[in-house]
Amino acid sequence: MNELQEPAPSADQAPSDAALRPRYTRNNPYNSTVLVNRLLSGEGSEKETRHFAFSLEEGITYTPGDAVGVVPENRAEVVDEVLYTLGFTGYERVLDHYKNEISFAEALRTWLAIGKLARGTVSQYAKLPAAAGVGGRGPEALQRLSGPENKLLADEYCWGREFIDLITDFPGAIGNPQELFSVLPRLAPRLYSIASSQAVHPDTVELTVRVVRYSTHGRTRLGVASGQMGERAHVGAVLPIFLHSNQNFRLPEDSSAPAIMIGPGTGIAPFRAFLEERRAKHDTGKNWLVFGDQHHATDFLYEELWSEMQADGTLTRLDTAFSRDQASKIYVQDRLRENAEELYAWLERGAYFYVCGDAIRMAKDVEQALLDAVAKASNGSLDHAAEYLAAMKQQKRYRRDIY
Numbered sequence: 436m437n438e439l440q441e442p443a444p445s446a447d448q449a450p451s452d453a454a455l456r457p458r459y460t461r462n463n464p465y466n467s468t469v470l471v472n473r474l475l476s477g478e479g480s481e482k483e484t485r486h487f488a489f490s491l492e493e494g495i496t497y498t499p500g501d502a503v504g505v506v507p508e509n510r511a512e513v514v515d516e517v518l519y520t521l522g523f524t525g526y527e528r529v530l531d532h533y534k535n536e537i538s539f540a541e542a543l544r545t546w547l548a549i550g551k552l553a554r555g556t557v558s559q560y561a562k563l564p565a566a567a568g569v570g571g572r573g574p575e576a577l578q579r580l581s582g583p584e585n586k587l588l589a590d591e592y593c594w595g596r597e598f599i600d601l602i603t604d605f606p607g608a609i610g611n612p613q614e615l616f617s618v619l620p621r622l623a624p625r626l627y628s629i630a631s632s633q634a635v636h637p638d639t640v641e642l643t644v645r646v647v648r649y650s651t652h653g654r655t656r657l658g659v660a661s662g663q664m665g666e667r668a669h670v671g672a673v674l675p676i677f678l679h680s681n682q683n684f685r686l687p688e689d690s691s692a693p694a695i696m697i698g699p700g701t702g703i704a705p706f707r708a709f710l711e712e713r714r715a716k717h718d719t720g721k722n723w724l725v726f727g728d729q730h731h732a733t734d735f736l737y738e739e740l741w742s743e744m745q746a747d748g749t750l751t752r753l754d755t756a757f758s759r760d761q762a763s764k765i766y767v768q769d770r771l772r773e774n775a776e777e778l779y780a781w782l783e784r785g786a787y788f789y790v791c792g793d794a795i796r797m798a799k800d801v802e803q804a805l806l807d808a809v810a811k812a813s814n815g816s817l818d819h820a821a822e823y824l825a826a827m828k829q830q831k832r833y834r835r836d837i838y
């Protein structure tokens with residue numbers, strides 16, 4: 436779902452290798468200090484969304500549209516539970532992916548993805564020498580979940596489960612701790628859209644993070660990275676981060692070009708950065724923001740900032756869609772359809788159309804609403820609208836950062 440693709444610089448503008456290489460990367464992250472960890476969502480919200488500010492060292496720069504990579508660690512409770520279930524102490528020695536010797540506890544904390552269960556983990560687990568003798572649901576059930584012909588069954592099993600569920604359901608396959616390096620993927624960094632402009636915040640980078648919490652199969656789950664930020668990234672804590680450039684998601688080069696920004700939920704993050712930047716640089720382009728979430732009272736992220744920006748003229752137009760404030764649900768795409776004529780008029784004036792947030796449903800629904808709106812307002816067909824959208828894409832005026 437990640438649409439991040441970095442185009443190669445053209446030969447005549449290619450900087451030297453050393454200049455291109457970022458100082459901090461996923462393998463060599465910057466140890467940033469948490470300066471702000473503030474709850475954005477109100478009491479009673481179904482979601483926990485937080486605003487973070489992280490310190491930056493002098494010389495680290497970013498551009499609105501970029502993301503931050505957070506290098507997470509697994510929770511101590513989960514590590515302890517895995518150790519206990521496997522019958523190890525954590526002091527055992529193992530070799531990490533670079534063949535450095537570390538303790539097994541350290542491997543479980545920083546190297547191995549013991550969160551969300553992947554189908555590949557189940558099949559690798561089923562291939563271990565001791566898998567033929569697993570207890571619990573038994574070796575036949577485990578074999579049924581592996582094999583390429585049983586993908587659907589395995590997907591169903593993996594949904595809402597973590598590694599702890601696998602070793603609880605099928606105990607006894609792990610003979611030695613090193614085997615986990617062939618069973619589990621490496622713990623990966625998570626990306627978060629940057630919610631600040633460095634023109635306004637020279638020494639910090641800010642994020643809008645929804646803490647992933649849910650309960651499945653009798654256990655309470657917490658997202659690895661968002662959970663770490665929500666529960667353990669108190670002000671003063673240190674978190675390893677790196678910057679991730681996204682050349683495809685940039686403000687219009689022409690500062691007078693209008694911008695339409697569709698950012699429900701945490702999809703709002705990059706638009707906070709865009710609007711801060713445009714305000715700081717006195718860009719003359721008009722800005723239209725469309726935000727949506729469940730309830731106005733508890734989920735209207737950065738409401739005060741938008742009021743301020745409406746008052747000072749930065750924000751030309753703000754539309755909101757709070758899905759659960761009335762009997763029938765209203766989403767951002769409904770606002771686009773309702774305002775088809777105005778939307779089309781903006782596009783005809785050269786507006787850029789940005790979408791950020793949920794890739795699975797929202798982005799598709801918004802694209803369909805955009806097509807419907809163009810067809811309706813131009814008195815054209817959906818085929819005509821598809822051509823119109825294709826031309827926008829070619830002119831790089833339709834830009835998405837969806838996940």
Ligand SMILES: Cc1cc2nc3c(=O)[nH]c(=O)nc-3n(C[C@H](O)[C@H](O)[C@H](O)COP(=O)(O)OP(=O)(O)OC[C@H]3O[C@@H](n4cnc5c(N)ncnc54)[C@H](O)[C@@H]3O)c2cc1C
Binds near residue numbers: 594628
């Ligand atoms: C380019 C980009 C930008 C992003 N920007 C942001 C941002 O600005 N803000 C933000 O909050 N996130 C953002 N994300 C998402 C973020 O990277 C993480 O994916 C997210 O925070 C979850 O990571 P985690 O480690 O907390 O959870 P994980 O440990 O990775 O767990 C998440 C997984 O849990 C499972 N899960 C979640 N809920 C349920 C449920 N109810 N039932 C069953 N299973 C469930 C799903 O399989 C899900 O994939 C962005 C992602 C990308 C790629």
